[in-house]
Amino acid sequence: MEERSLLRRQVDWADVRAKAFAQARGARKPADTYEAIGAALRSLGDGHSTFWEPEQAKENVGASPALDGLQGRSLKNGIGYLSLPGVEGSQKTYDAYVRRGRDAVAKVDRAGACGWVVDLRSDTGGNMWPMLAVVGPVLGDGKVGMFVDADGRKSLWSIEHGAPYQDGKSAGWGPGRPVSGSMPPVAVLTGRLTASAGEAVVVAFRGRPGTRSFGEPTFGVPTGNEPHRLSDGALLFLTEVREGDRTGRTYDAAIPPDEEIVKDPRPAARNHDEILQAAQTWLLGQTACRRP
Numbered sequence: 001m002e003e004r005s006l007l008r009r010q011v012d013w014a015d016v017r018a019k020a021f022a023q024a025r026g027a028r029k030p031a032d033t034y035e036a037i038g039a040a041l042r043s044l045g046d047g048h049s050t051f052w053e054p055e056q057a058k059e060n061v062g063a064s065p066a067l068d069g070l071q072g073r074s075l076k077n078g079i080g081y082l083s084l085p086g087v088e089g090s091q092k093t094y095d096a097y098v099r100r101g102r103d104a105v106a107k108v109d110r111a112g113a114c115g116w117v118v119d120l121r122s123d124t125g126g127n128m129w130p131m132l133a134v135v136g137p138v139l140g141d142g143k144v145g146m147f148v149d150a151d152g153r154k155s156l157w158s159i160e161h162g163a164p165y166q167d168g169k170s171a172g173w174g175p176g177r178p179v180s181g182s183m184p185p186v187a188v189l190t191g192r193l194t195a196s197a198g199e200a201v202v203v204a205f206r207g208r209p210g211t212r213s214f215g216e217p218t219f220g221v222p223t224g225n226e227p228h229r230l231s232d233g234a235l236l237f238l239t240e241v242r243e244g245d246r247t248g249r250t251y252d253a254a255i256p257p258d259e260e261i262v263k264d265p266r267p268a269a270r271n272h273d274e275i276l277q278a279a280q281t282w283l284l285g286q287t288a289c290r291r292p
Contacts, residue, residue: 006046047220047221057229070085082135085122089126113184117187123193123197125221139239188202189209199219217256222243223242
């Protein structure tokens with residue numbers, strides 16, 4: 001934690017260490033230290049670092065694919081819609097997510113999408129790379145973002161042939177099928193549940209030409225966690241980097257949309273999606289989606 005925490009220069013490590021060791025005094029097995037570890041992580045103040053006990057780690061890493069919210073469909077007037085939920089789990093989970101997501105994108109594109117709605121309102125985070133592997137063909141090739149650590153060192157994210165790369169190294173999936181048009185207009189939908197890796201996808205669209213975001217500000221943890229497995233199988237997720245967009249701007253709080261729209265909470269408005277409607281209206285005003 002002292003060597004790698006994003007906020008390591010702002011922490012009184014002597015105090016954190018003293019309190020942790022006092023809380024863990026008399027520990028005879030790893031489990032006896034869990035409360036002290038959790039308290040130490042919370043004391044960092046990054047709002048994102050977390051700790052999983054062995055059973056929780058085993059359950060979450062082996063989880064089944066969370067694919068229910070992963071969908072693509074064609075909206076009226078030739079607009080494509082893609083909803084990306086958060087995803088966490090095993091490599092098998094990630095592969096299934098990418099396969100289903102890419103199939104959805106390809107199907108909608110074949111129907112003739114002139115522009116896209118990328119809905120991240122249910123993207124609570126997890127692993128950003130499968131998400132970028134799905135949306136990569138829509139996002140477009142080139143540099144799309146970066147991680148920045150406490151010393152200002154940068155690790156670049158890019159899309160090549162529709163697939164995500166970090167510092168030029170593949171994130172693990174081959175090329176994605178290209179979509180029609182070199183840079184279709186994209187409306188990005190965000191909400192208060194859009195967090196962590198979901199916010200990374202938001203950041204990847206920042207500065208992209210022909211792009212506008214709609215909805216509510218994100219959750220507010222646009223930072224990257226690195227997992228550290230402990231001797232008994234527990235996992236310590238330490239926040240080590242901020243997320244930055246293609247222009248070099250870094251984020252450390254909730255990301256506001258270009259056009260803020262608060263969902264009407266009244267029961268009568270339950271089936272009316274003002275945010276999606278505003279996104280469609282904007283897309284239909286873009287050159288690629290204008291009808292003669």
